[in-house]
Amino acid sequence: MKKTLPIIILLIIAAVIISLILMFTFQKTAIAPTNESQEATPEVDVTEPATGEEINDVNNDINDNPEVTSEVPAEETQTTPPAGTSTAQELADRIRLTTPTADQIVTSPLAITGSARGTWYFEASFPVKLYTSAGQIIAQGIAQAQSDWMTENFVPFKAELSFTAPTAGSGYLVLVKDNPSDMRQYDAALAVPVKFNNSASLKTVKIFFGNNVQNPGAEDCTLVYPVTRSIATTPAVGTAAIQELLTGPTEAEKSQGYFTSLNSGVVLQKLTIVDGIAKADFSKKLDEAVGGSCRVASIASQIRQTLLQFPSVKTVVISIDGRSEDILQP
Structure with missing residues (x-):
């Protein structure tokens, strides 16, 4: 018994020392941040507007990550008029469209009326085209002067287009100045937005x-x-x-x-x-x-x-x- 007592005491002391070492190590590990937590993405306050740097970061993420899409929802897509065309306001002193009006829903046959200065015509006519918002021509024809076109005054015109329209969507009616010369500086075209709809x-x-x-x-x-x-x-x-x-x-x-x-x-x-x-x-x-x-x-x-x-x-x-x-x- 006297021989085993010192051994027991030594074992108890060793157990206490090991317990203290383990406790100290655990506390140090829990308090110190890990590399993974240091690299975590900081939270973004969504109540604040994004800065220019934040927007660039988002754009970079979209470009780098193939799973992120930058497509605009269909209802937000903005159509643009065909190249080389102008608005009714810009060409008000040269051509005026009476029907259809801007953003009118059009159906086939589409009756087109208005007036244009004689300089818009060549041989009493000029081309008209109907585009979808995707730029596809779905109808084209000729507008005819309704009186003497050999003048600089406004001359009434008429045209009619038959077409198969998309079930919905928008497009442009384009009235093109007839320019028989090769001088592109005399080109002009009026683009008026129209809408298509189903029956x-x-x-x-x-x-x-x-x-x-x-x-x-x-x-x-x-x-x-x-x-x-x-x-x-x-x-x-x-x-x-x-x-x-x-x-x-x-x-x-x-x-x-x-x-x-x-x-x-x-x-x-x-x-x-x-x-x-x-x-x-x-x-x-x-x-x-x-x-x-x-x-x-x-x-x-x-x-x-x-x-x-x-x-x-x-x-x-x-x-x-x-x-x-x-x-x-x-």
Whole structure:
């Protein structure tokens, strides 16, 4: 017993020393940061706007990491007009598009009207093209002058494009100055944004024209006949219907005997419908050189019947620049 006691004491002391060493080592390890924690990405305060350096870092991460994409969602994609084109404001003193208007939903056949200075034409015409937002040409044709083009004044034009539109999206209608020379400095083109849509967003309206097959010899000048047009659904359906009327009959409709008595280039300036009274105000082109009681009666009938199709309209008042008393005189 006396011999084993010192051994036991030594073992106890050794155990205590080992325990102290282990405790000291554990505490040191827990307190000291590891290399991995030192290299961790610091948190970003999302309430603060990113600095230029932070934005560059993000761009570098996108370029370096193939799993990160920089694609823009489709609804945020911005379309750009075809190269070499200008806006309506920039070319206002050279060409003016009446229909379609900017950002209008267009359908086929697309009637195009407006006026351009004689210098925009060559041999009384110029090209028109319809683009998708991707830059694909889906229709092209020729706009024809409606009067003598050998002038520096504005000359009305008409064109019609038939096309198969995308089910949705946007594009550009481009009216190109006809430049037969090789001097590119004389090139010019007007680009007007338009929209395409599917049939679910369209509404059918009637517009009224004369017809020399159904009313040969125009025995009754007030007789007009309906054709149907598809327009974009809009609360201003009366305005949309009159705009369609002002474009005139399509080539297919003309082949069936339809014609319009309205002058080319007439503009609807305002339309209000209050208490069953529709007041339609037009530009002075409406009664320009419309001598003859038969034509005057036909013009008034086309406008009235197009508006009277709507249940909210009981009476139609036609005016020019605000005047309704002394207009459309034979």
